[in-house]
Amino acid sequence: MTPTTTTDASTGGNIVDVDVADEMRDSFLEYAYSVIYSRALPDARDGLKPVQRRILFQMAQMSLWSDRGHVKSARVVGEVMGRLHPHGDGAIYDALVRLAAPYAMRLPLVDGHGNFGSLDDGPAAMRYTECRLDAASTLLTTGLEEDTVDFGPNYDGRETEPLVLPSAVPLLLVNGAAGIAVGMATNMAPHNLVEACAAAKLILRKPRATLDDVMAVMPGPDLPGGGVVIGGENLRRAYETGRGSFRMRATARIEQVTPKRKGIVISTLPHGVGPERVIEKIKELVVAKKIEGIADLTDLTDGDNGMQLVVEIKNGFSPDALLTKLYRLTPLEEAFNINNVALVNGQPRTMGVLDLLKVFIEHRREIVRRRTEYRRARAADRLHLVEGLLIAILDIDEVIQVIRSSEDASVARERLIQVFDLSDTQTTYILDMPLRRLTKLARIELEREKAELEETISQLSTILDDPKVLQKVIADELDAAAKDYGNARRTVLLDEANDPVAALPSEDSIEVPDAACQVILTTNGMLARTATDTEGQVAASKFALRAVVPSRTRGTVAVITTKGRALLVPVIELPMTTSSGRSVAGASVSEYCSLERREKAIGLLPISDGAESEPTPLALGTAQGVVKRLSNDVPSGKQEWQVINLKPGDSVVGAGLATDEDELCLVTSDAQLLRFGADKVRPQGRGAGGMAGIKLAAGAKVVGFNVVPTTSTDPIVVTIAGSTAALEGTGATSIKTTEWDQFPAKGRATGGVRCHRLAKNEDSLLYAWAGTAPVIAATGKARPVDVPTDRKARDASGDTLTTQPVALGGSEIGLSVESSAK
Secondary structure: OOOEEEEOOOOOOEEEEOOHHHHHHHHHHHHHHHHHHHHHOOEOOOOOOHHHHHHHHHHHHOOOOOOOOOEEHHHHHHHHHHHOOOOOHHHHHHHHHHHHOOOOOOOOOEEEEOOOOOOOOOOOOOOOOEEEEOHHHHHHHOOHHHOOOOEEEOOOOOOEEEOOOOOOOOHHHHHOEEEEOOOOEEEEOOOOHHHHHHHHHHHHHOOOOOHHHHHHHOOOOOOOOOEEEEOOHHHHHHHHHOEEEEEEEOEEEEEEOOOOOEEEEEEEOOOOOOHHHHHHHHHHHHHOOOOOOEEEEEEOOEOOOEOOEEEEEOOOEOHHHHHHHHHHHOOOEEEEEEEOEEEEOOEEEEOOHHHHHHHHHHHHHHHHHHHHHHHHHHHHHHHHHHHHHHHHHHOHHHHHHHHHHOOOHHHHHHHHHHHHOOOHHHHHHHHHOOHHHOOHHHHHHHHHHHHHHHHHHHHHHHHHHOHHHHHHHHHHHHHHHHHHHOOOOOEEEEOHHHOHHHHOOOHHHOEOOOOEEEEEEEOOOEEEEEOOOOOOEOOOOOOOEEEEEEEEOOOEEEEEEOOOEEEEEEHHHOOEEOOOOOOOOOEEHHHOOOOOOOOOEEEEEEOOOOOOOOOOOEEEEEOOOEEEEEOOOOOOOOOEEEOOOOOOOOOEEEEEEOOOOOEEEEEEOOOEEEEEEHHHOOEEOOOOOOEEOEOOOOOOOEEEEEEEOOOOOOEEEEEEEEOOOOOOOOOOEEEEEEEHHHOOEOOOOEOOEEOOOOOOOOOEEEEEEEEEOOOEEEOOOOOEEOOOOOOEOOOOOOEEEOOOOOEEEEOEOOOOEEOOOO
16 A cells, blocks of 8 residues: 555644554564664674673773772663663663673673672662673673774764674673574573683684584583583584573482481572572472472572572482482473574574584684784884884984974975975874984884884784684684683583483382381480391491391381380481491481480380281390390380389390390499399389399499390400599590300399409499490490400400590390490
8 A cells, every 4th residue: 555645634734644554564574673683682703682792892981890990880881871772771781780690601791799689589779789891801892992893883873882892702602692582582502611712713723623523622511500411412403403402400419418317409400590499399399299208498508608409308208219300390400492593694593503603713713804904004004103203313403404494384394205205194293203202212212113013013914914823813812711711611411321310219119118127226326227138237337336126117116215215216217327338327316205314225126017926025124233024015106105113213224135045144333244044034014123133232233234145156245444433435444355155144133253353443344245246335426446356254354445435335136235334
């Protein structure tokens, strides 16, 4: 439709009739052109969008270098908006913040001071923050004053701005880009500066290099926040065509986060994912019951320790299987869709890595060529002036006479040109310079400067005339940039075939199965569970073991205390440890049981699930010489109960499972040992007070009670003597190992036989242990103490100890329980 014009009689104005479809099409095309070329897409040469380029250029014009002080961000935004950028301050400040964000830029170009925000929180207002150029920005701004790039008019035509910056590195690969235009979008992954420079050098020296050659030096993205990238064939396809994807994964490790529970500690997140987003998604899944086994979620992220999310896992759930499910259902693993769209010669193009590198190399060649021509021209101009000065110096008297005899400067200029054959430029320079420069010393300086200028011009001409020399200059500058501003790779690259997550347990096995295990109690009060290949055996460790009982992961055990109480503990809540380690990790008994003052855990009782018809009775020994075997009298529905009715002042010193074939051993503080058959003690109910075990001398008490199974191989007795006047763990002590067979079996409730001859500075036995070797002594810090292996007579004295132990224990079922004599 052709527009028609009519006259409005009421106003006298003209009315133009246009077709709405044509107007909408034309307006949309203008808008689309503006968005594509002036806002959303980066230039493939310097890797910057127009607003980013204008920010860096304006900050360079303001001399906001990295060695200067910071200025208000609002000042920079105002200058950019007023001089160069036709859009609002919000868009400019957002771009400024992104240029300074270490979580967004692999190579930040702006040094921000103040609250510049995070992935979850926006920055403070521009009036509160300050900024300056980062040192790395010199890679883009150096050479602007040397005619290296073309300038064009700004939005109102009053000033000029660079159409591209003279970037010295392939910034589009280093920092990546993201933008949405009209009908197209770009999303480019960041890379390591050192690797990107190496890839550019490879293309520079071998223009026909293949993608495999490039990926040998730049194997994959290097995300600002680190993490893991799973590449493989998908990544290679994206590098080849400019379109594709790869998977980003958080870095997580499984560790003991509390004494009772394990957890998943997340130290890095995928690119562009903030902690709040992960926390919100996990909470949503827990509320919807789509994921189980999470007890707590804590964000410990701070400026000193970096990103740290702790996912505490409930006991009974597999951390590995739960981590697999979190990767699948939460942003801990996301896809990065590559769409390498950038402007090349003003046209949007989708390019692979090879094309991007070639565009940069051609741009850099043009920059170095124009810079070299500019420098050579400046050097030639200066050489021309120096040659004129040398001519003037040789005939200085005549030059002065010509000037003095001339009527004015114009006449003097013409006469100097005629007499000395100088150019107009040389003549003007001579007339403008002070006479003090025309001295003999100045002549020497000028001759030296002339030689230097001629050498410089020769070198610059070589760069322009020899493509190999030009290529070496570019390569050297790439090396310098990588050395000055490069850093180590932060992202771990994995091939899909070597993905360790594929080896983790499946989500179907998220709950720990009900399997046979052992529950262990150490002498320093630590509880743990372990599965062992040989039933009843636990590997030796630096901890002396107080008790080991068989159980199941879904079973229950009772902790026996010195006050004769039994406290239920679910086995599944105990931390898992292995029997192959040199140490037994665990959690303190106090984490599971409410112990009273001066009450200690002394033994373990497995709670039968009904599968066994006759569970093994629990044998107890007290400080006042009482023994008891407990029948299978476990109250239902109770979390704690009494296993013995103690007399006032009495306490349990040892506990262990004892069949009728086993033997019981009591050792007293006056070094008397009594052994007798467990069948001499009939099982009793919970309320019974036990029966006499050993006859005590005045002032003596039991310091050790053990169950010695008849199946024990080469059982021994270990005793430690010392002074009760010394503090626990201090003072002189002695230790002795004796064959079990040296002690004759006697009747219950009788006196024992001597088991240790006390030295002059010793007045009591402190600790005693009987059972199968090896035996372990430990200090108050659970450090092992060497126990002598040589066997002595039952009434001999012990060997002096230099390190004072506070506990004795073993490494197998049927362990001792020691008690201090104090």
